[in-house]
Amino acid sequence: MRALAVLLLAVVVASPERPIEGESVEQKPAVTVLLDRSSSMSLLAPGLAERWLDERREGLERVARVTRIDHSGSSATDRDATEAERSPLRSTLEGVLSAGSAPDHLVLLTDGIDTQGETISGMETHGAHVHALILEADEAPIDARIMMTLSSPLAYDGQPTSLEVRIQQRGLEGRLSRLFVERDGQTVHEQSVRLDSALTSVLVPVVPELPEGVTQGTVEYTVRLDPLAGEVEDSNNTSTVLVRVSAEPIRVLVLEGQPHWDTRFFVRAMRSDGQIEVTSASTLDDRFRAAMREPRVRVTRSGGDGNDRDVRLPRSGDELAAYDVIAVGRGVEQFFPGLDAERLRDAVTERGRSILFFRGDPVVSSAPEAVRTSRVLLDLLEAPEERVFEPGVLRRAGVGVVMTVERPPGHRDALLPPGASAEARSAFARMWSRVVRTLATGSGMSPGAGVELRVLPATAPPDVQRTIRVRARSSSEKKPARVTLTSPSGEAQAVELAEDPGNPLIAQAVVRAEEDGVWRVSDGGALETRFVVVEDRVERTLLTPRTDDLRSLARTSGGLVFTMADGADRVIEAIQSDSVSRAAPALLEPVWSRWWWAVTLAALLLGEWELRG
Numbered sequence: 001m002r003a004l005a006v007l008l009l010a011v012v013v014a015s016p017e018r019p020i021e022g023e024s025v026e027q028k029p030a031v032t033v034l035l036d037r038s039s040s041m042s043l044l045a046p047g048l049a050e051r052w053l054d055e056r057r058e059g060l061e062r063v064a065r066v067t068r069i070d071h072s073g074s075s076a077t078d079r080d081a082t083e084a085e086r087s088p089l090r091s092t093l094e095g096v097l098s099a100g101s102a103p104d105h106l107v108l109l110t111d112g113i114d115t116q117g118e119t120i121s122g123m124e125t126h127g128a129h130v131h132a133l134i135l136e137a138d139e140a141p142i143d144a145r146i147m148m149t150l151s152s153p154l155a156y157d158g159q160p161t162s163l164e165v166r167i168q169q170r171g172l173e174g175r176l177s178r179l180f181v182e183r184d185g186q187t188v189h190e191q192s193v194r195l196d197s198a199l200t201s202v203l204v205p206v207v208p209e210l211p212e213g214v215t216q217g218t219v220e221y222t223v224r225l226d227p228l229a230g231e232v233e234d235s236n237n238t239s240t241v242l243v244r245v246s247a248e249p250i251r252v253l254v255l256e257g258q259p260h261w262d263t264r265f266f267v268r269a270m271r272s273d274g275q276i277e278v279t280s281a282s283t284l285d286d287r288f289r290a291a292m293r294e295p296r297v298r299v300t301r302s303g304g305d306g307n308d309r310d311v312r313l314p315r316s317g318d319e320l321a322a323y324d325v326i327a328v329g330r331g332v333e334q335f336f337p338g339l340d341a342e343r344l345r346d347a348v349t350e351r352g353r354s355i356l357f358f359r360g361d362p363v364v365s366s367a368p369e370a371v372r373t374s375r376v377l378l379d380l381l382e383a384p385e386e387r388v389f390e391p392g393v394l395r396r397a398g399v400g401v402v403m404t405v406e407r408p409p410g411h412r413d414a415l416l417p418p419g420a421s422a423e424a425r426s427a428f429a430r431m432w433s434r435v436v437r438t439l440a441t442g443s444g445m446s447p448g449a450g451v452e453l454r455v456l457p458a459t460a461p462p463d464v465q466r467t468i469r470v471r472a473r474s475s476s477e478k479k480p481a482r483v484t485l486t487s488p489s490g491e492a493q494a495v496e497l498a499e500d501p502g503n504p505l506i507a508q509a510v511v512r513a514e515e516d517g518v519w520r521v522s523d524g525g526a527l528e529t530r531f532v533v534v535e536d537r538v539e540r541t542l543l544t545p546r547t548d549d550l551r552s553l554a555r556t557s558g559g560l561v562f563t564m565a566d567g568a569d570r571v572i573e574a575i576q577s578d579s580v581s582r583a584a585p586a587l588l589e590p591v592w593s594r595w596w597w598a599v600t601l602a603a604l605l606l607g608e609w610e611l612r613g
Contacts, residue, residue, distance in 0.1 A: 029104035029578045031064040032096055036071050036089070036110035045135055048564065049109035052133065056569060060107075063576040067103070069096065071110070089114040093123060102126040105559070105575050109133050112546030121552035129578075130559040131571050132550035141232035142171035144195065146225050146239040151203075152434075154441055155219070156275045157210045157247040165223050165239075167193065167200040170544065171230070178226045181206065183219065193225070208245045215247040216449050218530050220518060240518065240532050242458050248448025249277040250440045253314065253323040256282045257331020258364065266327065266358065269429035271302045276436060278302045279323070281313050283334045297335070315340070320347040321474065324440040324447045326355045332362040332377070333370035341376040348380060349398025351474050352505070354439035355380060358392075358405045389438065390431065399505055401442035403435070444469075450477045455521055455531040462514045462533050468521055469508040470497060479507045480523040488517030488533075495521075 035049050053068075060066050071092050089110065096106060106128050112120055147166045155161040165179065172195050181189035181204050189204050208219040221241050227234040252270055256263045259282045270278040284296040300308040313335065314320050320343060336344050347353045363374040381404065383397035392405040420428070445452045451472045457464065470479045479497070486492045500506040513519050513533050522528040554561045560570055 028063065028065050029575060030067070031060060031105045031107065031575055032067045032069060032103040033060070033107045034069050034071055034092070034096065034110060036108075038072060038089070038110075038113070040111055040113045045111065048135070049133065052109060052564060056572060059569060059572045060575070063572060064105070088118065090118045090120050090123070093120060097123065097125050097128055099124075099126045102128040104128060104578060106130045107133075107571060108550065108553075110550075111135050112550045114546075119549050120546070121549040122556075123553060125553075125557040128557060129574070130554050130557040131574070132554045132559065132561050134547050134550060134561050134563050135545040142228075142230040143232050143236070144169040144172055144177075144225060144228060145236040146223055148221075148223050148239045148241045150241065150243060152437060154437060154446060155208045155243050155245050156249070157215075157245055158207065159275060160205055160207050161243075163204045163206055163221060163223070163241065163243075165202045165204055167195060167202070167225060169195045169198060169200070172228055173197075175228055177228055179204075180224045180226075182222045182224070183208075188221075206243075208243050210245055210247055214526075216446050216452065217245050217528065219243045219245050220530060240459070240534065242518075242530055242532060244446060246446045246448065248446070249275055250325065250436060250447045251323045252276055252278050252325045252327060252436060253320070254278060254280045254327045254329070255332055255335050256280070256329035257334035258329065259283070260329065260359070262359065263329050265425070265428065266432060269425075269432045270436065272429055273433045273436075276433070279311060279314070281335065283331065315343070317343045317346055317351070320344060321351040321353060323347075323353060325436055326353060328355060328357050328362045329359045330362060331364050333365055333367075333373040336373060337369035338372040339376065341373040345376055345380060348400035348402065352399040352443040352445060352471075354401040354403070354442050356403045356405070356435075356439060357381065358403075360405075389435070391435070394442070399443055399503060401439055403439060444471050445473060449473065451479060451527065453480075453483070453521060453523065453527040453529045455519075455529055457531075459532040459534060462516065465510050465512060466531060467508050467510055468495060468497070469506060470523075470527070472505045475504065480525075480527065481507070483509075483521050483523050483527075485511060485513075486520040486522070487513070487515050488519060489515060 033053060035053060037049075041049060057066075069092070071089060089112070093106075096102070102125065104127075106125070108130060110133070112132075114120060145168045147168065149164045149166070151162045151164060163181070165181075167179075169175075174194070174196065176192060176194050179189075179191050179193045179202065180187055183206070188206060191202070191204075193200060193202060204223070206221060210217045210219070219242070221243060223239050223241075225237045227237055231237070254263065254267055254270075263282070267278055267280050270276045279299065279301045281297055281299045284298060297313055299311050299313045301311045302308055314322065315335075320326065326344065326347065332341070332344075344355075348355050357380075361374075362377060363370050380395075380397050380402045383395035383402050386394045386396050386401075388394075389403070392403050395402040395404065440447050444454065451470060453468075453470050456467045456469060460466065468483060468485070470483070472479050482494050482496050484492050485495050495509050495511060497507040497509050500508055513531070516533050518530050518532055520528065520530050551561050553559075560574055562570055
């Protein structure tokens with residue numbers, strides 16, 4: 001009896017367990033339904049997605065665990081909005097299909113149009129089957145849309161330029177309409193336009209003019225296409241563009257220590273552009289080889305009458321800062337030997353000018369002063385690369401811009417061979433005029449401006465933050481501490497500007513502007529600019545469903561594509577086939593936990609006690 005009691009105590013200590021099989025239960029798959037309530041869906045297929053979901057809600061909930069997400073299509077960062085409401089379509093899908101939390105199935109009730117124009121094909125679905133509702137493209141509504149771009153980032157007072165007006169259309173082939181261009185409420189151009197293709201481009205000539213005595217400003221142009229019968233949306237038939245206008249020419253200084261026909265081509269191209277004033281300096285001998293104290297230099301400046309006149313070589317920091325672009329050929333040490341080159345460098349890094357190295361290494365001599373020149377300019381040549389821009393690389397050095405030209409294959413030091421045709425020379429001149437304009441405004445300022453007020457971006461939808469920025473050319477220029485922001489309805493508010501900790505030449509503030517139309521910003525004096533608030537998202541343009549993107553996403557994820565006309569509900573059938581019967585996990589129960597084990601052990605111990613007594 002004692003042995004049996006000891007054995008039962010050992011069993012209790014060892015705690016043996018026996019498995020208990022779980023009951024078989026049906027495991028429903030997780031399904032997320034994304035209902036697109038964006039602008040494009042409301043125009044393209046009003047109520048269609050809601051109707052599909054209402055008719056199938058009970059069927060879906062019978063076979064799956066259903067989560068619904070409403071996507072508004074807005075990219076606004078509204079404090080009270082949910083994540084889905086704040087995100088464009090691709091961002092919303094990335095959130096739903098994130099690794100570790102993706103559902104078993106995703107049902108897309110959308111046209112596939114992303115607010116920011118991004119494609120949704122090729123996304124990683126992390127095992128989720130994507131089923132997409134397909135809206136046929138031929139069901140898309142008739143529409144036309146106006147877009148406008150500038151042929152140049154900067155226009156000049158009283159000189160012709162052009163606006164490129166692009167008209168996108170669908171379902172209006174062959175139709176005739178009227179195009180109107182207005183400035184300050186007055187029609188300045190009118191013409192008939194036939195919509196012969198999906199995209200029609202029209203170059204509209206304009207002559208922007210500034211008020212008398214104003215050297216920098218903004219001119220507003222509005223382009224309007226007469227609405228055509230059957231258009232689903234006519235608010236996108238109007239577009240506004242703000243043209244930056246300067247009464248100051250672009251001033252270019254060319255330094256060439258080794259005269260070359262390539263330099264002559266460049267100078268000739270600059271002088272053929274009426275908006276560019278060129279000062280050209282070239283040496284007549286080599287000071288280092290001739291052991292001369294100063295080289296003989298010829299400096300000429302193109303005049304407004306097309307004639308050249310002799311001028312003095314600019315050497316001081318203030319004289320160099322009077323030029324928007326400094327173009328350097330070879331032998332620059334002839335002009336700025338040794339530490340004199342610091343004035344050239346500081347004009348870029350400290351005064352916001354641009355420098356163009358268009359013939360490779362600007363230093364050719366090995367004399368000690370030339371070596372020092374090379375060391376000073378190395379800061380510019382090795383400045384951080386910003387972007388590639390024909391025909392070279394743009395770099396940012398301090399507050400200025402550097403461009404180093406990449407050598408075309410076979411051209412050695414030349415950008416244009418001597419025997420180039422008239423067409424090639426004309427293309428050469430157009431290219432360099434474009435490059436010089438980019439460099440002249442590369443620091444964010446117009447030519448000749450000491451302080452400039454701008455708003456970035458100049459045209460954007462209501463849900464985009466804007467930066468009001470005042471930029472000074474140098475520390476000696478005084479920047480305003482506040483500006484006045486005036487809405488299209490005339491409501492004004494003061495905006496305080498804070499100095500940019502990374503650049504003391506800049507003061508700025510971030511604002512929001514919701515009211516559609518043209519807003520004005522002014523410091524109460526000579527500084528004034530404008531910006532446009534307009535609904536210009538992809539969703540308000542041509543409303544063509546992105547069926548290819550939806551089909552691709554469904555195909556690569558093993559999902560289905562379906563239409564409202566499908567008879568049998570293939571989506572519910574596919575989801576139901578994914579339901580499986582699974583046994584619940586087995587439970588482990590201690591074998592001694594039953595009551596009779598305890599009674600038996602107590603009886604044995606009690607009996608053993610009695611026998612011992």
